[in-house]
Amino acid sequence: MGEAQQVDVVVVGLGVGGEEVAGRLAQAGLSVVGVEHTLVGGECPYWGCIPTKMMIRAGNALAEARRIPGLAGAAQVQPDWAPVARRIREQATDTWDDKVAVDRFTGHGGQFVRGRATVTGPGRVRVGEQEWVAGRGIVVATGTTAVIPPIDGLAGTPYWTNREAVEAETLPETLLVLGGGAIGLELAQVMARFGVQVTVVEGSDRLLAMEEPESSETAAAALAADGVKTLTGVRAEHVTQAEGGFTVRLSDGSTLTGERLLVATGRAARLAGLGLETIGLDPSARFLTTDDRMRVAEGVWAVGDVTGNGAFTHMAMYEADVAVRDILGQGGPGADYHAKPRVTFTDPEIGAVGLTERQARDQGLDVQIGFSSLPSSSRGFVHGPGNEGFIKLVVDRSRGVLVGATSAGPSGGEMLGALSVAVKAEVPVATLQATIWAYPTFHRAIGDALRSL
Numbered sequence: 399m400g401e402a403q404q405v406d407v408v409v410v411g412l413g414v415g416g417e418e419v420a421g422r423l424a425q426a427g428l429s430v431v432g433v434e435h436t437l438v439g440g441e442c443p444y445w446g447c448i449p450t451k452m453m454i455r456a457g458n459a460l461a462e463a464r465r466i467p468g469l470a471g472a473a474q475v476q477p478d479w480a481p482v483a484r485r486i487r488e489q490a491t492d493t494w495d496d497k498v499a500v501d502r503f504t505g506h507g508g509q510f511v512r513g514r515a516t517v518t519g520p521g522r523v524r525v526g527e528q529e530w531v532a533g534r535g536i537v538v539a540t541g542t543t544a545v546i547p548p549i550d551g552l553a554g555t556p557y558w559t560n561r562e563a564v565e566a567e568t569l570p571e572t573l574l575v576l577g578g579g580a581i582g583l584e585l586a587q588v589m590a591r592f593g594v595q596v597t598v599v600e601g602s603d604r605l606l607a608m609e610e611p612e613s614s615e616t617a618a619a620a621l622a623a624d625g626v627k628t629l630t631g632v633r634a635e636h637v638t639q640a641e642g643g644f645t646v647r648l649s650d651g652s653t654l655t656g657e658r659l660l661v662a663t664g665r666a667a668r669l670a671g672l673g674l675e676t677i678g679l680d681p682s683a684r685f686l687t688t689d690d691r692m693r694v695a696e697g698v699w700a701v702g703d704v705t706g707n708g709a710f711t712h713m714a715m716y717e718a719d720v721a722v723r724d725i726l727g728q729g730g731p732g733a734d735y736h737a738k739p740r741v742t743f744t745d746p747e748i749g750a751v752g753l754t755e756r757q758a759r760d761q762g763l764d765v766q767i768g769f770s771s772l773p774s775s776s777r778g779f780v781h782g783p784g785n786e787g788f789i790k791l792v793v794d795r796s797r798g799v800l801v802g803a804t805s806a807g808p809s810g811g812e813m814l815g816a817l818s819v820a821v822k823a824e825v826p827v828a829t830l831q832a833t834i835w836a837y838p839t840f841h842r843a844i845g846d847a848l849r850s851l
């Protein structure tokens with residue numbers, strides 16, 4: 399091995415978070431090495447947010463067309479996956495080619511290295527025979543990978559994760575989905591709208607178990623309306639696979655069969671084999687714990703899914719900004735997680751920010767709940783079919799501010815904007831109640847929920 403090259407920063411993993419950090423530091427004039435072993439951009443553009451939201455856009459178009467009878471005449475809907483697969487291939491992923499992203503980084507002056515990085519000591523990173531010494535430090539942004547549960551018989555079968563589901567050129571006739579979280583539900587609903595017979599198996603007693611119980615009920619009703627069968631409180635115990643597909647035996651003794659099996663049972667940080675022990679960190683930790691400047695240790699920062707602060711692209715971008723400002727000594731606000739937004743893009747969309755009612759009560763807050771139902775609002779009434787949803791507000795009565803909120807509905811994700819500002823800025827409930835909410839919008843249901851307090 400030759401002499402180690404002296405640089406300012408090495409960024410390990412150029413997904414959403416790492417690409418942002420590496421690009422901005424290079425633009426600022428630092429000597430930056432960015433290492434990526436798969437595709438620059440990471441999960442979100444190639445197998446996550448973007449292609450799955452293209453699928454959802456297509457599924458929602460079908461669902462909306464099916465709502466024409468009774469509203470606007472007659473419509474014949476013939477689903478075809480080919481344009482969806484084509485759009486993902488040609489528009490979203492460039493057939494899973496990251497040339498544009500690599501060129502953008504090198505255009506900023508960054509040094510790009512394709513390969514698997516390992517940390518070999520303080521400030522030291524190696525890829526194959528090349529080694530660098532980073533004077534300012536290392537940024538770890540290695541993201542997460544799908545968790546494959548240790549179910550008897552599962553390993554070695556051609557199960558799908560999100561990656562195979564996104565790359566599918568044709569759809570199966572039947573699909574079994576393990577996991578009723580965001581990935582499982584978004585993909586289950588889309589596939590069902592394209593005519594696939596889908597069954598979701600969720601181990602806990604409700605779908606979207608981390609969100610409000612009302613969100614779980616809304617999601618379950620929406621999936622049922624699309625013909626998805628959902629089983630909760632049961633776990634897969636045994637899997638066999640043969641030519642015709644998969645057979646899954648569940649903890650209640652029943653069996654399910656499906657042409658394809660999608661495993662969507664959560665994500666785990668990619669920390670194994672990174673060499674974290676060479677810089678005094680625990681390589682078996684679930685996540686890298688950061689301070690409010692995204693520092694893990696002296697000269698080590700971490701951003702994105704790997705920090706465990708919420709596996710969302712907006713969190714990776716947010717943390718990247720904090721880390722960049724810290725590395726460049728620019729100051730500004732530290733990371734603050736009290737108003738984390740998230741949206742599950744089922745139809746209806748289920749958006750939430752801050753604490754759920756349960757979390758607020760567990761923190762010992764003096765909780766007050768506001769609630770309104772979308773179908774009972776003027777806009778919901780006008781909208782008719784597809785108007786399901788609600789607003790739920792979690793108020794800290796002693797401080798008179800919202801600490802959390804959920805907005806479920808046809809534009810649940812968009813309506814979350816106002817609620818995110820309210821939670822983040824701790825807008826007094828009295829001010830929110832004195833706000834004029836335009837008529838007849840969906841977001842006026844926020845006013846209804848405030849009035850119910």
Ligand SMILES: Cc1cc2nc3c(=O)[nH]c(=O)nc-3n(C[C@H](O)[C@H](O)[C@H](O)COP(=O)(O)OP(=O)(O)OC[C@H]3O[C@@H](n4cnc5c(N)ncnc54)[C@H](O)[C@@H]3O)c2cc1C
Pocket residue numbers: 410411412413414415416433434435436437438439440441442445446447448450451513514515516539540541542560581668672701702703704708709710711712713714743
């Ligand atoms: C199906 C699906 C749908 C999603 N939808 C949404 C959504 O709608 N909205 C949303 O906000 N979020 C969504 N997410 C989550 C979002 O994709 C992630 O939060 C985001 O990609 C995290 O970015 P990251 O940079 O932390 O990690 P990643 O995007 O995972 O990038 C990490 C990169 O590091 C590389 N790497 C790992 N180890 C090494 C190493 N040793 N050497 C070199 N390179 C390495 C990997 O190859 C990878 O490219 C979705 C995720 C999935 C799976």
Ligand SMILES: NC(=O)c1ccc[n+]([C@@H]2O[C@H](COP(=O)([O-])OP(=O)(O)OC[C@H]3O[C@@H](n4cnc5c(N)ncnc54)[C@H](O)[C@@H]3O)[C@@H](O)[C@H]2O)c1
Pocket residue numbers: 547576577578579580581582584599600601602606607632633634662663664665708709710740741742743
């Ligand atoms: N719209 C979005 O922003 C979006 C979309 C997709 C993914 N994501 C991100 O990716 C993360 C991962 O998504 P996910 O859906 O894989 O994980 P998740 O953790 O949200 O849900 C996984 C579900 O699988 C269940 N489960 C675990 N083991 C099981 C088993 N053996 N049998 C049956 N059920 C089992 C869990 O109880 C859980 O409800 C999300 O939490 C989110 O951060 C975001």
